[in-house]
Amino acid sequence: MSGVKMNNVIKQYGEIQVIHGIDLQIKDGEFCVFVGPSGCGKSTLLRMVAGLEETTSGQMTIGTRDVTTMDPSERGVAMVFQTYALYPHMTVKENMGFGLKMNGHPKSAIEAKVAEASGILKLDEYLDRKPAALSGGQRQRVSIGRAIVRGPEVFLFDEPLSNLDAELRVEMRVEIARLHKEIGATMIYVTHDQVEAMTLADKIVVLRLGRIEQVGSPLDLYRDPDNKFVAGFIGSPAMNFLDATSGEDGVTIQALKMTAPNPIGKTSKAVTAGLRPEHLEIDPAGDALRVDLVETLGGVSFAYLVSDTGEKIVIEERGDEPVSEGQRVGLKFDAKRLYLFDAETEQRLRA
């Protein structure tokens, strides 16, 4: 087992550059999630680790080996695809053993490894079926089993849960987390779903337009985002962004008709104030906002508010008596929970 290191890795398709010099270190045994909106290059970067896409320039290292120009099969990686990519003409057993067979392992060794993997994934009763006779969740388990059997140094997952329904997705997510604990191998996981990213990752890499926006543990990214993009991407529902001005006396948020203590202690003119829905509370005394819509999910409700400036704000309520639509309310929050971003560069403004 070994980590993965990228050194100024670049990918170009002809004239078009899609990955712009990525530097990244993934430690041995770490569960690393690449996350970002579609088109951010997360899948491309994963495929470059796999060797399915050539690296235009830069260096890719797995363990101590420079794999930049190696063939996919020599890199010691196994991949789980979104579409499962099982061989339709082979049984589950043959699918899982195919990699070892191609590398010339003896039959008995292959059988043992397949049996071991099918035990871990509870696939024993399906071993002689073909993929067509399996459900989506079972297929993805076979696909994971195929990866396990090869005993790779690095597991690669390319949006493995996107083709499953919501319930199965949760189930498989838990299973993948369990698998990582059990096997302890390095795993790189690509997803656009920030819930998957938050729940699975030791380390999240947020990508946008082929560049890394921020790297850190899930809580780091949640608590201490470097910029507006990461702040908005991590957390659900997304952080509210409001126009504000920061002055000597504090941060004035026009939409809320209030001035909060300035957390950064500096002055600058136009800023963007970021407030997470779960950190906002209704202030019945205020009247800055109108309640537009309330979604009640049982334990929690989401209220969609509109300010007089036309800005929209979402808040999460845990009380038993949610606000009602049409009501006018104010908001309050803990000053520590206020994030400020430069309105132009969108970078976080820190004390």
Next chain:
Amino acid sequence: MASRSRLSQAQAAWLLLTPFLATYALFLVYPFFRGVWISLHDWNLLAVAFNPDAKEFVGTRNYERVMWGKDITWSLFNAPILQTLGLVGLVLSVFLRRMNRLSRFNAIALGIVSVLLVFLPGFHPGEGGRWYDRRFWPTVGNTLVFVAFAVPGVTISALLLAAALNRETRAMGALRTLFFLSQVLSVTVVTLIWQIMFSPRQGLIANITETLGGTPINWLTDQQFAMAAIVIATVWWSLGIAMILFLAGLQDISKDIYEAAALDNARGWKAFWFITLPNLTRTISVVVILQIILHFQVFGQAHLMTQGGPNDSTQVLVRYIYQTGFRDSELGRASAMAVFLFLIMGSFSIIQFVIGREKG
């Protein structure tokens, strides 16, 4: 209320089907049964044309005249190679089935073919006996040889071409069109091209052999090479459709699978063998059966390139039927042979139907 006569769905369907059914009945079903009927008569083409009563019902005598002989006996070692092959096949089919290495369907298919191989070549004229028609069975044999070479030839070369051309570049698109182009030529043009190609004086092949220091082969008049020449021309001519079918089959195989295979250390030939071929079995069986049915009807190539010669070595069934019917005016006997050909092709159609159902 105005009463308007309206057609039920079934009536409308029949109405729309009528043109097709009428044409089909008139030009296919009726001629077929008429052919079977003619085959039961002593029917001279010219005589009957002038006098419709000049035919005579003879029952199955035409079939006997064509396929049977005087003092025909059966023995196990008349055609040792074929019959041994059949016996080996028979043993294999039982053995492999017992070992569970062969599906029931394949075991039965292999078994039937083996039985036929043991049984059919065993017939021969006994002492003092003879075939009534000495040319018929050799002609059937030539046709079988032609099919046995042309079908794998077309299938394998079309498969390799399709695999090589299955890429989305402009050059590949142009090459695909180019290879398909031969398919649209008529048989006269194809045979003309290949007669020139094979010509020992100015032909391209002769030129190449000469440059390499060899003596040019007289392809079309050499008994050893005439059939090969016809097979080569046929493969070139009928590549196109098979290639298109294979390309369609190839596009059905998802790219992800090849990527998974690349990670599993199966690229190039390994990927072709372990991934492409198994996923194409259905297409391959369709192509093979279509080609078998098509090539049993070979006529133009043999008729125009070699006139069945030299020494009857390229005489094929349809050409023999044509000669018997229209040169010798023996319409009854020709029809009997045509019915025989129909049975062969019909059985392959049934096999295709069964395979389609088996896997579908």
